[in-house]
Amino acid sequence: MLENDIxxxxxxELRRGTVVLACLVTLRRPGYGYALLETLNAAGFAVDANTLYPLLRRLEKQGLLDSAWNTDETRPRxxxxxxxxxEQLAGVLLADWNALHSSITDLDSTEGDPR
Known part of the structure; x- marks a missing residue:
């Protein structure tokens, strides 16, 4: 039996690369960090704030996200x-993700095939 830590x-490792895609897709509608964190966690992406906020800053620096402060509420966000x-990168990543999913599905379905 496999150990839990393994x-x-x-x-x-499997999920690490998908967080960027999940952020880009989710932030097609404006959102702030904490709400994004909750949305991702609810969707099955266990991301913590110490990972998410630097990622958001990096994606913004790369020109993949824009940001604006909302000071209308009592707490600026x-x-x-x-x-x-x-959006263009999300399309490329999503196409690759779908191709990988299809390939893994094909490999899994040939598991019993004695080629």
Whole structure:
């Protein structure tokens, strides 16, 4: 039986690269960091704030996200939104993700095939 820490490590590796795609897709509608964190966690992406906020800053620096402060409420919040470049990258990443999913599904379905 596999040890829990081995499983956890591999699950983390599998999901690590998908967080960027999940952010770009989710932020097609403006959202602030904490709400994004909750949305991602609810969708099955176990991301913590110490990972998410630096990622958002990096994506913004790369021109994939825009941000604006909302000071209308009692607590100012920085809202992020996917840019046109971010949308283009999301399309490329999503197409690759779908191709990988299809390939893994094909490999899994040939598991019993004695080629």
């Amino acid at each position: 499983v956890a490590t591999h699950l983390q 920085k809202f992020y939104r996917t840019t046109a470049d971010g």
